[in-house]
Amino acid sequence: MKAIVHAEKDGFEGLSVREVDEKVPKAGEVRVKLKTAGLNHRDLFVVLNRHKHTDPPVIVGSDGAGVVDAVGEGVKDVKIGDEVMINPSLGWKEKSDAPPAGFDILGHPTDGTFSEKIVVHAENVVAKPSYLTWEEAGVLSLAALTAYRALFTRGNVQSGMKVLIPGIGSGVATFMLQFAKAAGATVYVTSRSQEKCKKALEIGADKAIDTGVDWDEELNGEKMDLIIDCVGAATMNKSLKQLRQGGTIVTFGSSTGDVMQLDLRAFFYGQFNFLGSTMGSGEEYKEMVQFIEKHQIRPVVDQVYPLEQYMEAFHRLENAKQLGKIGLKMG
Structure with missing residues (x-):
């Protein structure tokens, strides 16, 4: 079978x-013939930083259906013929x-989803919601x-x-926008891109502002x-x-750096809650699938590339x- 493998040299x-x-498949496992897979920032980090040429070869990728x-x-x-999505946790x-x-997480050090077939534990597959296309189902899991x-x-x-x-x-941010709106929240977003701000408004954001401006002024002091x-x-x-005082901030990534200065006095006087988050459990994965089915939420799909055009996909994400x-189509 064909697969995207990282080996012998560092980086791309x-x-x-x-x-x-x-x-x-061994006892308790299933094999999935993949239709589509999804690209995540994690795949970039694996290729550019985490997996070295001295390590054993690895098939990258975490999302797939x-x-x-x-x-x-x-x-x-689970039986032969079942249409499924893969939980990479x-x-x-x-x-x-x-x-x-x-x-x-699937895709490093364990072989991942950028291949025509993959073997995973039966507990890591969930029935694909029937209303989702293969392109949508294949890019959903890790980000959703x-x-x-992080949100719930x-x-x-x-x-x-x-x-x-x-x-x-990002995929995670667009899911959070859709999830928060479905939960009844008012949602504000920022971006340096006017195009992305416009698209965010189209998919439900109540207000989209330029990342580089004064947020307090744009939000009229709203907390x-x-x-x-x-x-x-x-x-x-x-x-x-x-x-707002007593409000909560959740962080799950640091794409612009890990080190920052924090005004501790403003923080403790504000009674803020500062929480970290990463991925989620199998229990939360099933809750998430039930939530998207209830609200008929579809992933925002940017582009889907043939497997052989993987470098175009990686560079678009980078x-x-x-x-x-961003998705990859198998076969």
């Missing part, structure tokens, strides 16, 4: 489409304050699960809340109940200034050209 030079052997074509011994709830079954020891935990489990979003999402454009910030150092202090999710 180590990526190539190769013929690799199909795997046979397809049809089960083989099942291992003892699998009862490994070793985290139940909702908890933090991931358990041994938690990992990350958004769901950690942020405890409620109807009537005012929610700010800096840096709209937020909840802010979900994945941009990091570049926006964190601006985000905190927009938070250059932050996308709004929503």
Whole structure:
């Protein structure tokens, strides 16, 4: 079968489409013939930073959807022919304050979804909602699960809340916009791109502002109940200034750097809640799927590329050209 493998060289030079052997599912496992897969920033980090040429070769990719074509011994709830999405969260079954020891994500160091077929544990597949296209189902899992935990489990979003999402454009941010609106919140977003601001308004944002302007002025002094910030150092202090006293800020990424200065006095006088989040459990994944089915939420799909055009997909993501999710089509 064909797969996108990272090996022998660091960075993008180590990526190539190769013929690799199909795997046979063991007890408790299933094999999925993938229709589509989704690209995430995590895949960029794996290729550019985490996986080295001295490491064993790895098939990258965390998101995917397809049809089960083989099942291992003892699998009862999944059968050949089932249309499924893959939950990339490994070793985290139940909702908890933090991931358990041994938690990992599909696609590094475990072989991932950028291949024509993949073997995963039966617990890591969930029936594909029938209203989703293969392109939508294939790009959903990692970003939607990350958004769901950050917004609901950690942020405890409620109807009537005012929610700010800096840096709209990523798959996670677009899911958070859709999820928060479905939950009854008023949602504000920021972006450096006027095109992305316009698109955010089209998919439900109540207000979209330029990241580079004075947010307080643009929001007329309006303060937020909840802010979900994945941009990091570049926006964190601006985000905190927009938070009401006693409000909550959740962070799950730091694309502009990990180190920042924080005005502790303003923080503790503001009675702020500062929470971290990452991915989510199998329990939250199932809750997320139920939520999107109830509200008929569809991923915002930016572009879908043939498997062989993977470098175009990676470069589009690296250059932050996308709004929503980028996909890869198998076969």
